[in-house]
Amino acid sequence: MRVFFFFLLKKVIILFIVLSITLFLTIFLLGSTMDKIMMDQVRLQAINSVSGPSLENPQLQQFKTNEERQKLINQQIKIQSQSLGLDEPWYSPKKLFNGIYKILTLNLGNSRFFTTYNGSNSVNELILEKLPNTILLFTTSSITIILIGLFYGTYLASKEGSLPEKFISGLAATSRGVPDWWFSMIMIVVFSFFLHIFPSRATPLSSPNEPGYVLDLLYHMTLPFITLVIIGFSPFVYYVKYIVLRILDEDFIKTLRIMGIPKKNILYVHALKNAGPQLSTILGLGITASLSGSLLVEQIFDWPGMGNLFYNAITQNDSPLIIGLGYISVLIYLLTRLILDVCFTYFDPRIKSGET
Amino acid sequence: MAIKLIKLIKENKGGFIGALLLFFLMIMTCYALLFVSTQSRLQWNDPIFWSDNPKTAAPEWFNIILKPFGYQLPEHKIFLQKDAIVNTLNDIDFKLENNTFSYQFDYNEFPSSFDIPYTITLGEIPPILEIYVKRPDNLEFKIYSNSLESVNSLQNSEDSSANSVNDNITAPTLINSNTVSGRVFSSSQEVQNSLSEYSNIFKFPISGLSSEKIIYSQTDSNTPLKGEYEFIFSVYSFDSDTILQNLKLVIQGKVFGLLGTDEFRRDVFFGILIGTPVALFIGITVALSSSFIGLFYGLYSGYTGKKAGTFMLTIIDIFISLPTFIIFIIISIHFGRNLLFLIGLFILFGWPGVALLNRTFSIQIKNYPYIEASKLMGESDFKIVLRHIVPQLLPFTLANFALSVPIAILGESALSFLGFGDPSFPTWGQMLQEAHASSAETLGYWWWIVSPGLMISITSIAFILIGRSLENLVKIGKRR
Numbered sequence: 019m020r021v022f023f024f025f026l027l028k029k030v031i032i033l034f035i036v037l038s039i040t041l042f043l044t045i046f047l048l049g050s051t052m053d054k055i056m057m058d059q060v061r062l063q064a065i066n067s068v069s070g071p072s073l074e075n076p077q078l079q080q081f082k083t084n085e086e087r088q089k090l091i092n093q094q095i096k097i098q099s100q101s102l103g104l105d106e107p108w109y110s111p112k113k114l115f116n117g118i119y120k121i122l123t124l125n126l127g128n129s130r131f132f133t134t135y136n137g138s139n140s141v142n143e144l145i146l147e148k149l150p151n152t153i154l155l156f157t158t159s160s161i162t163i164i165l166i167g168l169f170y171g172t173y174l175a176s177k178e179g180s181l182p183e184k185f186i187s188g189l190a191a192t193s194r195g196v197p198d199w200w201f202s203m204i205m206i207v208v209f210s211f212f213l214h215i216f217p218s219r220a221t222p223l224s225s226p227n228e229p230g231y232v233l234d235l236l237y238h239m240t241l242p243f244i245t246l247v248i249i250g251f252s253p254f255v256y257y258v259k260y261i262v263l264r265i266l267d268e269d270f271i272k273t274l275r276i277m278g279i280p281k282k283n284i285l286y287v288h289a290l291k292n293a294g295p296q297l298s299t300i301l302g303l304g305i306t307a308s309l310s311g312s313l314l315v316e317q318i319f320d321w322p323g324m325g326n327l328f329y330n331a332i333t334q335n336d337s338p339l340i341i342g343l344g345y346i347s348v349l350i351y352l353l354t355r356l357i358l359d360v361c362f363t364y365f366d367p368r369i370k371s372g373e374t
Numbered sequence: 375m376a377i378k379l380i381k382l383i384k385e386n387k388g389g390f391i392g393a394l395l396l397f398f399l400m401i402m403t404c405y406a407l408l409f410v411s412t413q414s415r416l417q418w419n420d421p422i423f424w425s426d427n428p429k430t431a432a433p434e435w436f437n438i439i440l441k442p443f444g445y446q447l448p449e450h451k452i453f454l455q456k457d458a459i460v461n462t463l464n465d466i467d468f469k470l471e472n473n474t475f476s477y478q479f480d481y482n483e484f485p486s487s488f489d490i491p492y493t494i495t496l497g498e499i500p501p502i503l504e505i506y507v508k509r510p511d512n513l514e515f516k517i518y519s520n521s522l523e524s525v526n527s528l529q530n531s532e533d534s535s536a537n538s539v540n541d542n543i544t545a546p547t548l549i550n551s552n553t554v555s556g557r558v559f560s561s562s563q564e565v566q567n568s569l570s571e572y573s574n575i576f577k578f579p580i581s582g583l584s585s586e587k588i589i590y591s592q593t594d595s596n597t598p599l600k601g602e603y604e605f606i607f608s609v610y611s612f613d614s615d616t617i618l619q620n621l622k623l624v625i626q627g628k629v630f631g632l633l634g635t636d637e638f639r640r641d642v643f644f645g646i647l648i649g650t651p652v653a654l655f656i657g658i659t660v661a662l663s664s665s666f667i668g669l670f671y672g673l674y675s676g677y678t679g680k681k682a683g684t685f686m687l688t689i690i691d692i693f694i695s696l697p698t699f700i701i702f703i704i705i706s707i708h709f710g711r712n713l714l715f716l717i718g719l720f721i722l723f724g725w726p727g728v729a730l731l732n733r734t735f736s737i738q739i740k741n742y743p744y745i746e747a748s749k750l751m752g753e754s755d756f757k758i759v760l761r762h763i764v765p766q767l768l769p770f771t772l773a774n775f776a777l778s779v780p781i782a783i784l785g786e787s788a789l790s791f792l793g794f795g796d797p798s799f800p801t802w803g804q805m806l807q808e809a810h811a812s813s814a815e816t817l818g819y820w821w822w823i824v825s826p827g828l829m830i831s832i833t834s835i836a837f838i839l840i841g842r843s844l845e846n847l848v849k850i851g852k853r854r
Binding site: 348355 | 700
């Protein structure tokens, strides 16, 4: 148990270091641009407040010269920037600490261009609105892939050298080389342009408050779902087959065979159970990879999830949203990894006894 | 020898296919490097260079597929001045020069559009230009007329706009003191206006239709009228100095070239060709550097062990846990759009995986008896590593090298797709990004999407297959 505890502690420390690195990198790289953007906003506000038709604004008639007006503008900019802390550079310790504290407490600020359905532009609310959609699409497709992989992969392990087995090996190499986002584009061309079966944009037309929304969402989800399953299932089937084959070679399986236990039973109960730890490692890697890959796939299908929002934030250069989304996705990514690591180590007898 | 080779191929069919694909890519690379100069590579982003090509045209062989269905898309045709039949008519005070292009139109769809670029040397009195279209049913439309008088006044007021080429500017402009150059587009207002005068001929409203859908249309329904069309470009000149220098008729088709064209009239095949060396360069440079760094880092941390080794392992762990793609994006927002920078980024995040593998192997090898024996013999650590461990690791490194090429290529194309590609090196990912930005997938421009993505896939699959069979070979060798 002590070994397990130390292992866990090491993992948590590493993940914490990773989180700090990413956070610092984000603030380091986007901090200066964000300050510049805010400074521009302040300047624009100050200029707007003293310009405009002079008749409507009696304060403006006080100015006799242009210089006086400029003086007032500069004064206002100074006051504003001081109150927002823009007079200090982004790397001053006070601001850095403030920024990290804000992000750690999930106070992610406001997006510059994007709003939720209810009109709020808070980054938190934007993410909360999109996160369920991402989880919906990627958990359903991942579960489907896992189920297909486990059963078909184990089945193929018993048919080594057969035609379907060779076919899956080839398909796995192909799917690993094909960019999933390009495959999504092809699927749109085939199924929505030529065959008119599915809509090309996966964002539902009705708003979330309408009664038919869930059905509409599911209908729009079908094409991305099919695409993700087609591109993802064969590598997983291949891995499962590979691992189960190696276990089938071991002595205890031979003993079970001699004992006369049915072939199916050996395959699906004993072999699969023993493949558990290795399979979960690959599963963990696959899930985390699909999370980062979701960015492009969601954008291509226009699926209203986090990846799509991230893409739009990048193209519009919406720094607060990029920082917020980056942080949340890193957090999700690291938490998934941690949970998976804990599970592997807990179930893997070798680590418990401290062998590795 | 030959029998051995055949046996090797039979045992590693995947590897053989991979080698064939790699050979194909090498041919493309050699061709691109030998026959495409830097100059023409840079023309990729220059719209003027591509102005004679059709917009979003399908590949030419698409017509062969459509033939059994009795359907043909209009081909792209460029008529040069020498293709025209010239008739001259001398009157007392003017000279009429008719340049007639005859165009055989046998297609089931209207052409995209047409445009007529021309260059004329002016004499003292500006000439009058007129363009007529004579249809198979003997109707004749006057689609354009311009007395070049306005050009002279243009000369004085502004001559800065002379080099602007825009889709809908048909106005003739002076290119030097007495030469006028212009381009008549079918989509221009002048052509549309002159065609609207013939609205009583057609039995359907023509007001919203674009001009090529009127010119090539049957009179009773808006379907293409097959037959021979004549485009007549007439110049009425009033002195002997007026000479028609250059004249072209470009009929914008819907099929063009080996792989079609994109929204910006660029030849997709050319883009594919110049993208090949870039993709291979990125993939091979990144894979070579990261497997080299990974080999020695892994070796050192595995062989030394102790505290330094553990510390090095922790660094690898941190690198592997980093969410690479998000970090790529954040770094690229700040620095991006440079090829060498992208390569550096991929190397920075590519080596830890290789290092981890090499570390595990070198720990294993370190404990073999023959290593311990040579240690006892007093050989230096440096010599042991170089003589005994590195040769053992090399086959794995080779397989790792092949398997990390596709990671770099796929990563580059994904980043290019996000818009962080280097604009001076057009890559397949950038082509796909432009296709997606013009919503090619919803408009059905499949040729613009299929070929770049297929090339990315072919390149990655080639290396994956080679890497896999190398892995298998190593494993078999170990078993023996």
